[in-house]
Amino acid sequence: MATSKSRQAAVKQSLVSLADIVIEAANKKKDPTIKIPVRSLSNVDFNPRKGIIEMGKKKQERTFFNLGMAKKFMQTMLVADALAELQNANLTTSLREIYYRTKHTIEGSHENTFDNQNESDPVIEDLEVSLEALREELHVRADNGGTMVGPVIIEDDGDRVDCTKLGKGGYSIPSIVEPGYVDIKKCTADFVLLIEKGTQWNRLSEDKFWRKYNCVMLTGNGQPPRGVRRLARRLHEEKKLPVYVLVDNDPWGYYIYSVVKQGSINLAFESQRIAIPKAKFVGLSSADPAKYGLPRNVGIKLNDKDINRAKELLNYPWFQKKEWQKEIKGMLASGLKFELDALANKDFQYLTKQYLPRKLKERDWLD
Amino acid sequence: MATSKSRQAAVKQSLVSLADIVIEAANKKKDPTIKIPVRSLSNVDFNPRKGIIEMGKKKQERTFFNLGMAKKFMQTMLVADALAELQNANLTTSLREIYYRTKHTIEGSHENTFDNQNESDPVIEDLEVSLEALREELHVRADNGGTMVGPVIIEDDGDRVDCTKLGKGGYSIPSIVEPGYVDIKKCTADFVLLIEKGTQWNRLSEDKFWRKYNCVMLTGNGQPPRGVRRLARRLHEEKKLPVYVLVDNDPWGYYIYSVVKQGSINLAFESQRIAIPKAKFVGLSSADPAKYGLPRNVGIKLNDKDINRAKELLNYPWFQKKEWQKEIKGMLASGLKFELDALANKDFQYLTKQYLPRKLKERDWLD
Numbered sequence: 004m005a006t007s008k009s010r011q012a013a014v015k016q017s018l019v020s021l022a023d024i025v026i027e028a029a030n031k032k033k034d035p036t037i038k039i040p041v042r043s044l045s046n047v048d049f050n051p052r053k054g055i056i057e058m059g060k061k062k063q064e065r066t067f068f069n070l071g072m073a074k075k076f077m078q079t080m081l082v083a084d085a086l087a088e089l090q091n092a093n094l095t096t097s098l099r100e101i102y103y104r105t106k107h108t109i110e111g112s113h114e115n116t117f118d119n120q121n122e123s124d125p126v127i128e129d130l131e132v133s134l135e136a137l138r139e140e141l142h143v144r145a146d147n148g149g150t151m152v153g154p155v156i157i158e159d160d161g162d163r164v165d166c167t168k169l170g171k172g173g174y175s176i177p178s179i180v181e182p183g184y185v186d187i188k189k190c191t192a193d194f195v196l197l198i199e200k201g202t203q204w205n206r207l208s209e210d211k212f213w214r215k216y217n218c219v220m221l222t223g224n225g226q227p228p229r230g231v232r233r234l235a236r237r238l239h240e241e242k243k244l245p246v247y248v249l250v251d252n253d254p255w256g257y258y259i260y261s262v263v264k265q266g267s268i269n270l271a272f273e274s275q276r277i278a279i280p281k282a283k284f285v286g287l288s289s290a291d292p293a294k295y296g297l298p299r300n301v302g303i304k305l306n307d308k309d310i311n312r313a314k315e316l317l318n319y320p321w322f323q324k325k326e327w328q329k330e331i332k333g334m335l336a337s338g339l340k341f342e343l344d345a346l347a348n349k350d351f352q353y354l355t356k357q358y359l360p361r362k363l364k365e366r367d368w369l370d
Numbered sequence: 371m372a373t374s375k376s377r378q379a380a381v382k383q384s385l386v387s388l389a390d391i392v393i394e395a396a397n398k399k400k401d402p403t404i405k406i407p408v409r410s411l412s413n414v415d416f417n418p419r420k421g422i423i424e425m426g427k428k429k430q431e432r433t434f435f436n437l438g439m440a441k442k443f444m445q446t447m448l449v450a451d452a453l454a455e456l457q458n459a460n461l462t463t464s465l466r467e468i469y470y471r472t473k474h475t476i477e478g479s480h481e482n483t484f485d486n487q488n489e490s491d492p493v494i495e496d497l498e499v500s501l502e503a504l505r506e507e508l509h510v511r512a513d514n515g516g517t518m519v520g521p522v523i524i525e526d527d528g529d530r531v532d533c534t535k536l537g538k539g540g541y542s543i544p545s546i547v548e549p550g551y552v553d554i555k556k557c558t559a560d561f562v563l564l565i566e567k568g569t570q571w572n573r574l575s576e577d578k579f580w581r582k583y584n585c586v587m588l589t590g591n592g593q594p595p596r597g598v599r600r601l602a603r604r605l606h607e608e609k610k611l612p613v614y615v616l617v618d619n620d621p622w623g624y625y626i627y628s629v630v631k632q633g634s635i636n637l638a639f640e641s642q643r644i645a646i647p648k649a650k651f652v653g654l655s656s657a658d659p660a661k662y663g664l665p666r667n668v669g670i671k672l673n674d675k676d677i678n679r680a681k682e683l684l685n686y687p688w689f690q691k692k693e694w695q696k697e698i699k700g701m702l703a704s705g706l707k708f709e710l711d712a713l714a715n716k717d718f719q720y721l722t723k724q725y726l727p728r729k730l731k732e733r734d735w736l737d
Contacts, residue, residue: 095576097569100714103668107715115667131552146568146591150514150542159537170526170552175517175542178572185537201513202464205545209462224513300482301470347467348474351456 007183013130014141017134021083034068037079040132040272047271049226049320054280054319056266058132065129075126081105081116082126089142091340095179098124098143115150137231139183144178148228150201152208153219155190155238163188166219176221178205178230180237185367190242192217197235197282198222199250201261203343210355216363219244226259232277235263239279242354246279247368249359253288253303253340254312257322260284265321283368286358287343289333296356301348302339309340326369374550378457381508384501385454392434392447401435404446407499407639413501414638416687421647423633423688425499430609432496442493447471448483449493456509462546465491465510482562490648497640503649504548506596511545515595517568518543519575520586522557530555533586538575543588545597547604557586557609557630564649566604566617566626570721577722583730586611593626599644602630606646613646616726620707621679624689624698627651653725654710656700662725668715669706673724676707694737704717 021037028035040211041061042045050057067076079227085104089096093291096104102120102364110118117123122306131138152173157164159177166174177185196218204222212313213220219238223231248263250256264282266274305313316322317331346353388404392649395402407413409427417424434443452471456463463471470486476483498505500528519540522533526544533541544552565571570591574580580587586605590598606613615630617623631649633641659669672680683689684698701707713720729735 092718094718095572096714096718097572097711099569099711100708100718103709103712103714103716106668107665108667144572147517147539147542157537157633159539162535162537164536164539168529169531169536169541170524170529170544172514172531172542172544172552174536175514175539177537177539185539201465205462205464205511205513298474300475303471309380342466342470344464344466345470347463347470351459351461351463351467351471 007181007186010140011090014134014136015087017136017369018083018087018090018141021080021134022087025080028067034066035076036066037076037133038062039065039129042128042132042272044268047268049265051320053275054265054321055274055278056268056271057274058271078105078117078122078126079129082123083130086127086130086141086143088215093142095142095144097145098127098168098285099134099302101127101143102317104207125194137233137273137276139179139233140185142179145228145230147175147177147230149221149223149231149234150174150204151219151221151234153213154217155191155219157190158186158188159184163196167214171205173208176223176230176234178228180230180234182237185234187241189235189364190238190244191217192219192242192244193217194219195235195238195244195246195250196220196230196285197227197246199227199248199256200225200343206354207350207359210352212355212359216360227263229277232279235282236279239281246282247285247363248282249285249343250287251335251340251342252289252291253342254309254331254334256287256317257316258312259285261316261319263322281370283370285362285368287346288331288339288369289337291358292339294339295346295349295353295361297341297345298349299339301345302337302341302346305335305338310335321346324370330369374548375551377507378550379438381501381503382454382457384503385450385457385508388450388501389454395434395610401433402443403431403433404443405429406496407433409475409495409499409639411635414635416632418687420642421632421688422641422645423635423638424641425638426681428461445472445484445489446496449490450497452495453494453508455508460509462509462511464512465494468494468510468701472526480661483585504598504600504640504643506546506548506551509546510557510710512595512597514542514544514597516543516588516590516598516601517541517571518588518601520580521559521584523555525553525555526551533675534581538572540575543590543597545595547597548599549604554604554608555612557605558584559586559605559609561586561609562596562602562605562611562613563587563652564594564613564615564630566594566615567591567710570616573719573721574726579718579722579726582728594630596640596644597647599630599646601651603646606648613649614652614730615649616652616710617654618707618709619656619658619701620709621676621683621698621701624651624683625679627686628683629667648737652729652735654708654713655736656697656704656726659704659706659708662713662716662720664708664715666711668712669704670709671704672702672707677702691737695722697736 046059201224266278568591633645
């Protein structure tokens, strides 16, 4: 793919340009300085027009000839060098291995370049925001973190993988799903269903829900990792598919949905490439226990932590819509939260045969 | 598969036979009683001849007309009924959904059949050991919990999945890999490599290590879940493949290896179907840092917990071999543990290009 190749070249060039800054400064006998966007709450805001949480424009300088910054400057250059090595060899690696790769004792001293990973991880984040490159574009990966089935054909490392032909198990979603790594060759689905928990994904996969309702089903077994979110976003963007998010009826379920939709405060920089502002919340909603006849004794009493978290959510700018206030207040008023698993109280296939079909038919979701 | 079908019929029959006990007792106006093997340390032992941890023969009775046991007896029957429902409909489900499915308020009272999942989980384990059926054969699953690539073709739900053609991502290993669910149709590999951590699996998958060394590579991203262990065991047994286990050089790595090999004390009943007594430990060994020139500063100082755990391991019957005593004492003497990730200190592909090839060539493993 030409676009993915030119993007890779741009990322590589941006790493090289960091070295150029140092060389240029040395030639001019100046203090080498790089500018790094500020990664703190004060520089993060919700953009209601775009519907995402994004970073502001504040930057700070990191210079070499400054006692307080010299070590961090050196660390930044070491990590950038390791990242350039990955680009040149076309390899990916983990945060932890970058720490090990860049750790050594400085010649003629007993000082280590890094004492532990807490020092190298933030440097990688600094580089992400400075170079405006996703971690994945810098070839930094995490473990495989999710599973996919449905009518989509992808190309991964030269292999054409048809996700309708992987049994109940499915395709193990890699951490890096950028164009060039994973290409979406064909997708005939009508929508994407992003399922919080593996257990419901398994239920739906076993029942071949994706076949009857023509959808791609993804799960990240809990808070979906970046690879799962990015792949859902690419299916949304490249194949124009709506994304429905299925989570537990509790403050953590709401939060997972909101991270998929708006991005998160901690990783605000990435929202523009990972968030899915048009994602819909399809359940489990506070109104569902009554609507679907779930007995009160399969609800779980809200504890103080749940109540406090729900009250925090009520104040988030992206939950100000009337429907969302009603949704969250509904949970608080009932005093109960419900897991999707509780649908099994009706029968083991209630999710597949009753709950989701009715939800989709009635277009019963929140935006 | 005939064998898997007859096995399924046997499991189903054993569930029905529980109901028969109650009916028979009722007809004879006797107290319905079932016998349940004792699942405590006192009834678990290491069998050095078989090389596995296994359960003894002690059993206890659970009867209905006994104030202390009546509720548990009822719970056992409710769970057995739910499990029979799964067999009849040919569905699988989770521990949590069984809890929800069997929970209700007993008519004419305010008493719930189960108040929380801590009550239903042990009943399922009781049934496993009583009926001599693996949890998976009772159709109880967990989340997908691992990944596989390499020259093996499996059949999953009617789909033929060629694990050489799934890119870097690989096949997401389901929780239930029993015959009939997952069948190993063809495997031309020379060995199985079971890798503790996802990050090394990803390194090797990216480098197509499995192609050059003709192996099947599995990971469970940490302590391998039952599905991963069972699939490794089936590859070992059905395809006569040796299994090599690659873990960190720390007490937890040794322990993970030992669970793969001998089984665990908590789940002693399953060892005979899941353990791989001939599995070999291929590294990271205490002698490796010196042999492969890893600097001391990428080692991690052993803490008190590590030291105590290592001393416990030294006393386990299955670590009594001379080589194992030397291995564990070597780690204690150095005062350091090493992660596989630390190999990246040499270079990002050191694991693929130097470490593992030499290990395999020199047959440098522990039994």
